[in-house]
Amino acid sequence: xxxxxxxxxPLAIFLLLSxxxxxxxxxxxxxxxxxxxGQTMPEFALPDLMQPDKQWRNTDLLGDVYLLNVWGTWCxxxxxxxxxxxxxxxxxxxxxxxxxxxxYDADFGDQFSLPDLQIEVSEMxxxxxxxxxxNMLDLNRTxxxxxGVSGAPETFLVDSKGTILLHHTGDIxxxxxxxxxxxxxxxxxx
Amino acid sequence: xxxxxxLISLLVTSFVYASEDQYxxxxxEQKNIFAELTHELRCPKCQNQNIADSDAIVAKDLRDKVxxxxxxxxxxxxxxxxxxxxxxxxxxxxxxxxxxxLVLWVLPVLFVLFGFGAVIAxxxxxxxxxxxxxxxxxxxxxxxxxxQRKGEQS
Numbered sequence: 001x002x003x004x005x006x007x008x009x010p011l012a013i014f015l016l017l018s019x020x021x022x023x024x025x026x027x028x029x030x031x032x033x034x035x036x037x038g039q040t041m042p043e044f045a046l047p048d049l050m051q052p053d054k055q056w057r058n059t060d061l062l063g064d065v066y067l068l069n070v071w072g073t074w075c076x077x078x079x080x081x082x083x084x085x086x087x088x089x090x091x092x093x094x095x096x097x098x099x100x101x102x103x104y105d106a107d108f109g110d111q112f113s114l115p116d117l118q119i120e121v122s123e124m125x126x127x128x129x130x131x132x133x134x135n136m137l138d139l140n141r142t143x144x145x146x147x148g149v150s151g152a153p154e155t156f157l158v159d160s161k162g163t164i165l166l167h168h169t170g171d172i173x174x175x176x177x178x179x180x181x182x183x184x185x186x187x188x189x190x
Numbered sequence: 191x192x193x194x195x196x197l198i199s200l201l202v203t204s205f206v207y208a209s210e211d212q213y214x215x216x217x218x219e220q221k222n223i224f225a226e227l228t229h230e231l232r233c234p235k236c237q238n239q240n241i242a243d244s245d246a247i248v249a250k251d252l253r254d255k256v257x258x259x260x261x262x263x264x265x266x267x268x269x270x271x272x273x274x275x276x277x278x279x280x281x282x283x284x285x286x287x288x289x290x291x292l293v294l295w296v297l298p299v300l301f302v303l304f305g306f307g308a309v310i311a312x313x314x315x316x317x318x319x320x321x322x323x324x325x326x327x328x329x330x331x332x333x334x335x336x337x338q339r340k341g342e343q344s
Contacts, residue, residue: 006311009304011296015258020293035278102247149275150234150248 034167035148041162042146047136049099050118056136058162065188066094068156068182069131069172070149073117073124074102078153081171086129088177094183097135100152102137159183159188213257224260230284234277261310296327 039062041058048054053188069085089095099121101163104112138144147156150169156167165184215221230244235246241253251274259269273281285291 006308013300013304016293017297035274035276035281105247105250125224141247145251145255146276147247148234148278150277 012117033074035166036156037167039164039166043145044143044146046098046136046138046143047138049121049127052114052137056134061096061158062162063160064094065157065159065185066096066133068096068098068147070100070144070147070152070154072100072102072152073120075100075152077171079124079128080130081153081173082125082131084171084173084177085131088172089131093132094133097132098143098165099135099137100141100149101137102141102146113122157184216261220260224256224265227260227266229254230282231256231270231273232281232283232343234281239279 041061043058045055047058048056067088073079085095101112101117103117124165125132136143143147148167153171155166155168155172156164157168158164165188167182168180170176172181193262213221213224214225225242229240230242231241231252233244233246233252236244239246239249241249241256243249252328255272256269259272264272271281279286282337285294287295317324
């Protein structure tokens with residue numbers, strides 16, 4: 001009995017370790033756990049990218065299910081997903097842009113001019129498709145930090161009460177939409 | 191003369207490096223907390239770099255945020271909590287004990303316990319084999335007597 005146990009314990013440990021490591025082989029290290037899922041949208045007041053006099057608050061967004069899409073014209077993947085996002089808008093999905101500005105930071109570029117940025121953004125949206133109901137500008141990236149954004153593009157799915165349901169890192173395409181977003185949205189609508 | 195030039199340039203370069211240390215702190219403790227945290231917090235964008243090493247834009251933002259929080263007098267645990275709240279457990283290099291990481295925490299302990307148990311079991315076995323009975327004693331005496339007599343004869 002004791003001998004059997006002595007023989008089986010290392011085997012059990014070995015099997016446990018094998019399963020653990022085997023699973024690790026197929027895990028994607030780029031899929032990060034997000035800290036914000038299930039929490040409410042952090043409070044913010046951000047200017048509109050196109051009309052800086054207008055302020056958007058988190059409370060303005062309550063009542064609608066929407067996608068909050070973090071993007072920037074400097075980010076090639078963001079531009080690539082504009083086409084698919086525009087398709088989604090045509091299907092009736094509300095998409096709000098959160099503009100990720102890096103040129104404002106002296107460490108990454110010091111030639112920031114809002115009028116130039118506005119021209120650049122409108123040109124790009126005219127060319128690649130405009131999925132956005134409106135865009136908010138987070139110059140200091142404080143809201144981005146509060147949301148746990150590490151880069152662009154990233155997209156949040158927020159429900160009508162302002163709860164964050166999903167946080168997706170990377171672009172949205174038909175595969176990601178079907179696998180990740182569509183089931184959650186289907187559950188929301190009665 | 192030549193050497194003094196080398197010496198001076200060395201001094202100057204070290205001075206330049208020192209001035210790159212751009213952060214100023216009110217107390218030495220704050221400075222320590224900042225140094226520890228920027229080495230313990232992981233950059234969410236560039237994996238396997240801490241935010242002190244990384245040049246990513248988010249690493250810089252996190253450094254700045256840590257600096258602000260340290261200057262506000264927040265403790266180390268509070269700041270780590272703040273970051274985990276936003277970036278998930280990934281952002282801290284020390285994994286917490288959860289169902290998925292349990293195996294990492296338990297396995298080393300299991301290995302040690304098992305090894306220790308095996309050593310003890312072996313020792314017990316060995317000591318059992320060395321038991322000395324009266325019969326063994328008499329056999330030994332017989333053998334000693336036998337060979338002693340042999341020695342006397344020769």
